[in-house]
Amino acid sequence: MTAVLDDRAARTVVGTSPPPVPPPDAPRPIRGVRTSDVLEIVGAALAAISLTSLMFFVLTPFSGLLGYVVVAFVLFVSLYALLVSMDGNRPLVADRTAATIVVALAALLLIVLVTVIVFAFVRGRSALANLNFFVEDMRQAGPLQPLTDGGILHAIVGTLQQITIALVVVVPLGILCAVFLSEVSNPFSRFVRTIVEAMTALPSIIAGLFIYAALILQFGVPRSGFAAAMALAIMALPIVIRAGDVVLRLVPGTLKEAAAALGAPRWRIMWHVTLPTARSGLMTSVILGTARAIGETSPVLLTAGATTALNLNPFDGPQVSLPLATFNFTRSSEETFIARGFGTAAVLLVLVLVLFAAARAIGGRGPGELTSRQLRRRLQRSERDRARIEATGASGASSGTADDEGGPGR
Amino acid sequence: MSHAAHLLEPEAPQEAADAPRPVPTSAGPADRAFDALLAGIGGLVLAVMALVGLFLLVRAWEALRVAGWGFVTTQAWVPESGNFGIAAVLTGTIVIAIIAIAIALPLALGTAVFISEFTRGRLQRTLINLVDLMAAVPSVVYGLFGFYLLQPGILVRGDEGDGLPRFLATYLGWIPVFQVEGDPRAATGTATVYTASAFIAGIVVAMMVTPIACSIMRESFSQAPVGEREGAFALGATRWGMIRTVVLPFGRGGIIGGTMLGLGRALGETIAVFMIISPIFEISIRILQVGTNSVSSLIALRYGESTQIGISALMAAGLALFALTLVVNFVASTAIARSRSGAVSDA
Numbered sequence: 001m002t003a004v005l006d007d008r009a010a011r012t013v014v015g016t017s018p019p020p021v022p023p024p025d026a027p028r029p030i031r032g033v034r035t036s037d038v039l040e041i042v043g044a045a046l047a048a049i050s051l052t053s054l055m056f057f058v059l060t061p062f063s064g065l066l067g068y069v070v071v072a073f074v075l076f077v078s079l080y081a082l083l084v085s086m087d088g089n090r091p092l093v094a095d096r097t098a099a100t101i102v103v104a105l106a107a108l109l110l111i112v113l114v115t116v117i118v119f120a121f122v123r124g125r126s127a128l129a130n131l132n133f134f135v136e137d138m139r140q141a142g143p144l145q146p147l148t149d150g151g152i153l154h155a156i157v158g159t160l161q162q163i164t165i166a167l168v169v170v171v172p173l174g175i176l177c178a179v180f181l182s183e184v185s186n187p188f189s190r191f192v193r194t195i196v197e198a199m200t201a202l203p204s205i206i207a208g209l210f211i212y213a214a215l216i217l218q219f220g221v222p223r224s225g226f227a228a229a230m231a232l233a234i235m236a237l238p239i240v241i242r243a244g245d246v247v248l249r250l251v252p253g254t255l256k257e258a259a260a261a262l263g264a265p266r267w268r269i270m271w272h273v274t275l276p277t278a279r280s281g282l283m284t285s286v287i288l289g290t291a292r293a294i295g296e297t298s299p300v301l302l303t304a305g306a307t308t309a310l311n312l313n314p315f316d317g318p319q320v321s322l323p324l325a326t327f328n329f330t331r332s333s334e335e336t337f338i339a340r341g342f343g344t345a346a347v348l349l350v351l352v353l354v355l356f357a358a359a360r361a362i363g364g365r366g367p368g369e370l371t372s373r374q375l376r377r378r379l380q381r382s383e384r385d386r387a388r389i390e391a392t393g394a395s396g397a398s399s400g401t402a403d404d405e406g407g408p409g410r
Numbered sequence: 411m412s413h414a415a416h417l418l419e420p421e422a423p424q425e426a427a428d429a430p431r432p433v434p435t436s437a438g439p440a441d442r443a444f445d446a447l448l449a450g451i452g453g454l455v456l457a458v459m460a461l462v463g464l465f466l467l468v469r470a471w472e473a474l475r476v477a478g479w480g481f482v483t484t485q486a487w488v489p490e491s492g493n494f495g496i497a498a499v500l501t502g503t504i505v506i507a508i509i510a511i512a513i514a515l516p517l518a519l520g521t522a523v524f525i526s527e528f529t530r531g532r533l534q535r536t537l538i539n540l541v542d543l544m545a546a547v548p549s550v551v552y553g554l555f556g557f558y559l560l561q562p563g564i565l566v567r568g569d570e571g572d573g574l575p576r577f578l579a580t581y582l583g584w585i586p587v588f589q590v591e592g593d594p595r596a597a598t599g600t601a602t603v604y605t606a607s608a609f610i611a612g613i614v615v616a617m618m619v620t621p622i623a624c625s626i627m628r629e630s631f632s633q634a635p636v637g638e639r640e641g642a643f644a645l646g647a648t649r650w651g652m653i654r655t656v657v658l659p660f661g662r663g664g665i666i667g668g669t670m671l672g673l674g675r676a677l678g679e680t681i682a683v684f685m686i687i688s689p690i691f692e693i694s695i696r697i698l699q700v701g702t703n704s705v706s707s708l709i710a711l712r713y714g715e716s717t718q719i720g721i722s723a724l725m726a727a728g729l730a731l732f733a734l735t736l737v738v739n740f741v742a743s744t745a746i747a748r749s750r751s752g753a754v755s756d757a
Contacts, residue, residue, distance in 0.1 A: 064572055066564055095648035102528065105520025106537070109624070112617055113544045116555045123558065177455045180448035192452045195459050198739045201671060202462070202732075203678020204549075205706040209728045210462045212713065213469045217721070234458065241455065266437065267444035288546070295548025298680035298706065302713050323550045327681060330554060338558075345551050356543050 040083040048076035073104060120345045127336075127343030134347075138308035143334045152344050154310040155325035158225055159351070161314045162304075162321055163294050165229035170236045171286055177237075178244030178285075179270060193245070199238040207234040208299030216303065223305035225314030228321065231299035236289035243288055247281025248274065280362045287359035291352050297323040322348040463732060470726035473719060481726060487691050487708065489715070489723040496727050501693045502608065502703040503731070506683060507676035509612025509697060514620040514672050519665065521620070522627035527653055538628070545621035553682035556614035561686065565610060571601030575609055575698040590699045606688035608702035614686060615679050619672035626671060626746060630664020631657050667746030674738040678731065680706035705731040 052072040077100055084096045126147055127133050133151040141150025181193050211231040215221040251274050259269045275282070305318025306328060320328065322344055329341030370378065437445065474481060476492050484495025525537045565573040582588045590603050634657045642652040658665075683704050689711060690701035705727050715721050 064567070066574055067577070091648050091651055095650040098650040098653070099528070102520045102524045105517055106524035106528075109517055109521045109544070109620060110537075110540060113540060113547075115559070116544075116547060116551060116617070119555055119559050120551055123554075173451060173455065176448065176451040180452040184445070184448060184452075188449070189452060192456050194740075194743070195456055197743045198736055199459050199462075201674040201678070201735060201739045201742075203680065203706055203735055205678065205680040205709050206462065206466070206728055206732050206735075209709060209713075209725065210465055213465045213725060214461065217469070218465070234462070237455065237458070265441045265444075267440055270444070291546045295546070295550070297548070297550045298684075298710055301681070301710060323548050323681075326550050326554070327685070330557070330685070342554065342558075345548075345554055348548055349551060352546055352548065353543070356546050360539055 036087065040080060044076050044080035044083055047079050048072050051075050077101065117349060120342055120349055124339060124342030124344070124346040127339045128346055133340070133343055137310040139310070141308075143332065143337065145336070147336055147339060150340070152322070152325055152340070152347065154307065155320050155322045155344060156347065157310060157312065158228075158304070158314075158319040158324075159294060159321040159348075161312075161319070162225050162229040162232060162300070163290060165226060165314060166233040166236060166293055167286070167290065169230070169233040170240055170289060174237055174240030174286070174289070175244055175275075175282060177241045178248055178282075179274070181241065181245045182248035183266075183270070183274075196238050196241050200242055202235070202238065204235055204296045205298040205302070207231045207296075208302035210234065211299065212302045222316060223303060223318055224316055225304060225311070225319035228300045228304035228319070229314065231303050232293040232296060235296055235299060236293040239292055240285050240289040243285030244282055247278050247285060250281065251277045283362045284359045287355050287362070291355040291359070294321075294355070295323055295348060295352055297327050300324045301327065322351070463729075466725050466729040466732060469722055470729045471722070473722035473726040476719065477723070477726070485692050487712075487723075489720045490717055492719075494723050496705065496730050498691045498693050499703045499705045499708045499727065500730060500734075501695075502687075503677055503705045503734075505608050505695065505697060506612045506615060506702065506704055507673055509609060510615035510619055510676040510679075511669060511673050513613060513616035514623055514676075515669055517616070518620045518623035518627055518668065518672070521624045522631055522668075523653060523657070525624075526628045526631040527649065527657060538625075541621045541624050541628075545618075545625070547618075549618055549679060549682045550685075552614050552618050553685035555617075556610065556682060557685050560613065561605060561610050565613075566601055566604045569601050571604045573604070575604040575607065579604070579698050587695055587697055589696050591696075603700055604698060606686060606700045606702075608687070608694075608697040611683045611686045611702065611704075612697070614682050615676045618679060618682065619675045622675055623668035623672035626668030627661060627664050630661040630667075630746075634660040663745050663748050667742050667744075670738055670742030670745060674735045674742060677738065678706060678735050679704075680710055683707050684710045 049072055052068060052075055055071065056068055077097060080100060081093050081097045085093045088096075121128075130148050130151075132148060134156070135153055136149070136151035137154035138150045138152070177192070177196070181189055181196070208231045211227055211234065215227050215230060216223060221227050255273050255277060256269050259273045260266075264272070300321050301324055304320060304324060306324075307318040307320055311317050311319045326341050326344040326348065329337045329344060332338065332341075473489065473494075477484065477494060480493075481495045483497050484493060485498040487494045487499070521541065525534060525541070529537060565575055567573050570576070578588045579590045583590070592603065638656045638660075639652055642656050647655065684707035687702050687704070687707060688700055689703045689707065691703065694702060709724050709728055712720065712724055715724060
């Protein structure tokens with residue numbers, strides 16, 4: 001016993017006595033940033049900026065922000081590739097160059113997005129600063145009135161009414177059609193899916209033109225909020241169907257099979273299992289369709305008519321919406337009208353941002369995943385069920401069936 | 411009691427013990443009604459979509475009969491005198507869409523590669539949301555951006571019209587597409603030549619279609635099989651080497667599909683184009699020069715037409731645009747579907 005221990009100890013001592021070799025299994029560090037990487041980037045950036053500044057401000061009559069940025073970027077990429085090639089091989093140079101370009105393209109897209117959004121708020125701030133902008137319509141405000149007169153109440157009301165009417169049509173039709181596409185698989189449903197997919201990218205002006213040809217010219221419906229709502233419904237319907245189809249397919253088949261095994265007919269499986277499980281995803285698809293429809297200008301342009309007054313009746317008389325009001329305002333050359341147009345666009349953007357955030361907050365969860373509140377409520381219900389079952393078990397002593405739907409009288 | 415007897419009965423013949431019990435497959439009346447409802451809804455949606463084409467066709471018939479084949483070859487748009495066609499507007503639509511796609515394709519591709527290969531976790535989710543948000547920004551807002559910031563502030567500055575279009579016309583003017591009328595180097599008064607052009611409209615449309623193309627591409631990139639990615643790394647590939655040899659070939663269907671989908675959107679874009687261009691009714695391939703046209707902005711411009719033939723002509727133009735986008739979208743969805751089915755079989 002002791003001999004063995006001694007032997008082992010001796011071996012350990014012997015093992016440590018030569019210069020320490022790193023354990024052979026330790027992975028080579030492949031992540032992390034080397035100093036030379038940072039130096040290469042910083043060096044190339046400094047050199048590129050200096051060279052470009054030299055070209056633009058000292059040597060040649062180049063000018064313009066865009067040109068400066070482009071030249072600087074091209075110089076940066078070349079210099080960076082040169083620096084990397086000094087201590088790396090060709091694949092490494094290609095890797096770094098490609099990474100630079102990819103990062104630059106993504107950054108460009110983000111800059112554009114931020115600029116587009118911020119620009120609307122910056123140019124519209126003079127209009128947004130006045131409270132009357134939100135509570136008055138433009139009936140009293142002529143072209144020369146200051147921004148303290150008139151507002152976009154008529155457009156806000158119009159947008160809300162039109163989108164509500166559109167949703168009344170789109171939600172049942174869209175969700176049921178999504179159910180049809182996800183549950184039924186035959187040549188007919190595949191054909192419907194193909195058509196719906198093709199319609200997702202239906203030009204918005206065509207939707208407006210269709211409603212104009214069908215409702216207004218054929219059936220004599222006046223240009224109104226209702227006609228605009230129908231055009232918006234045509235825009236939103238394929239989006240809701242397609243997104244809804246996708247989320248309904250994510251519902252686990254085991255849930256549906258369990259319900260079927262319990263003997264539920266298909267419509268009950270749909271109503272009690274599939275739709276509740278996919279609820280958050282379906283709401284997201286509806287919200288995305290809403291966000292798309294709410295920003296459409298051209299269908300409303302053709303179908304809603306033009307007015308500057310508040311019209312609370314969507315079925316009679318022209319009724320503008322926020323994007324249409326933006327468009328109408330900015331066609332004017334008056335500075336106050338342009339400011340109002342940007343203010344309207346900013347309000348529209350806020351609306352879209354809110355809808356979008358709501359869609360992400362609801363749809364960030366997978367099918368069947370619950371919020372903490374839903375989970376709490378479900379736990380409470382489960383607790384009540386248990387108490388009830390135990391109560392029936394104690395009194396009846398013969399059989400206690402656990403049925404979620406059954407009342408306590410059972 | 412009778413139930414149990416029923417169960418025992420089939421056990422008498424020994425051979426049939428393993429035969430499956432016949433399961434009733436016919437649905438109950440409620441389920442049949444449910445099926446009928448679903449099929450009805452599907453048919454209704456289909457009917458709505460078919461009606462779009464049908465109504466346009468019916469309304470356009472008169473104009474198509476008057477114009478005949480000249481509808482495709484005529485550039486002018488004077489429906490009252492029977493002299494109208496979509497040669498100019500359709501060319502303009504396609505030119506703007508091609509410019510938009512030429513700009514959007516590298517932008518969307520780069521962003522999609524960046525999001526799917528260079529980021530992960532929270533940053534990746536944030537970027538995906540931002541790109542999706544960009545797709546949800548209304549087109550009128552892009553129109554404002556293009557008309558009030560991009561054109562006067564960046565592309566065509568001051569009286570001399572300094573900026574990228576002037577630069578291109580000056581140094582690449584020998585290419586017919588970049589030619590403009592007059593001397594591009596003229597000191598003053600040239601700014602108006604470069605405004606309201608197909609090029610500027612194309613840039614604005616590109617900003618709108620990039621996010622759409624980007625999400626399709628990113629989705630197909632993210633489905634590239636992990637095994638092949640790791641294989642490439644194990645063979646010593648750099649990250650770009652892996653992207654070039656695994657991710658991009660794998661996502662080719664997504665790249666094509668996303669581009670075509672973006673093209674379909676670009677063809678149909680109305681309000682942003684309408685805000686920027688100054689409409690002309692002749693075929694112009696000088697993309698930097700003022701004046702171009704598109705089918706959708708023609709409709710937006712003339713929808714107030716009072717004459718029967720004027721409306722009918724607009725419907726015919728709309729029908730042409732409808733057919734064009736439908737074809738492009740079909741190609742797009744086919745390409746995307748093919749890339750997805752590939753993903754399933756490879757994964």
